[in-house]
Amino acid sequence: MALSSQLRRLLRSSASVSSPPSSILRATFCSSPSSSAPAPNPPHLSSIIGDDTEVSNVPPLTTPKLFISGLSRLTTDEKLKNTFAPFGQLLEAKVIADRISGRSKGFGFVRYATLEEAENARQGMNAKFLDGWVIFVDPAKPRQQKPAPQPDTDSSHTGFTSNKTVGWCG
């Protein structure tokens, strides 16, 4: 069954999904009654505890491209597109599949026109169900650039190719 493996996957990343009990964190900040501590730099508790912002404060996205992970292997591009379409204008929606086997790798990318749409889709579809699997929406990292910039064609015009292997005297 897919549920068991999904549960295992959820257990792995439970740190970023489950909201930790705030009572424990607040208890940590309770200063001990021992007044021996001079506390030369009293911090503003309001800035530490914060408002209602949970520990996983969602920072604004810096890219309209989103990385969708946890996809079902049956989920395809269109399903992804239809799922993320209501959140904004999709410029791209693709499920990455292995070119050899042709099957999905279980993750994909969606790109919106603006950051707001991406933010909306992220907060709307993160840790939600798609094809029976819990998907995760995260900002995508810039794709691998071109590997070989090819600075110049060396050893083409000089003719100085060290063909002879340098043999170590050792």
Added chain:
DNA sequence: GTTGAGCGTT
């Protein structure tokens, strides 16, 4: 025929 870590074929 699916068994699950992670960032793409152009």
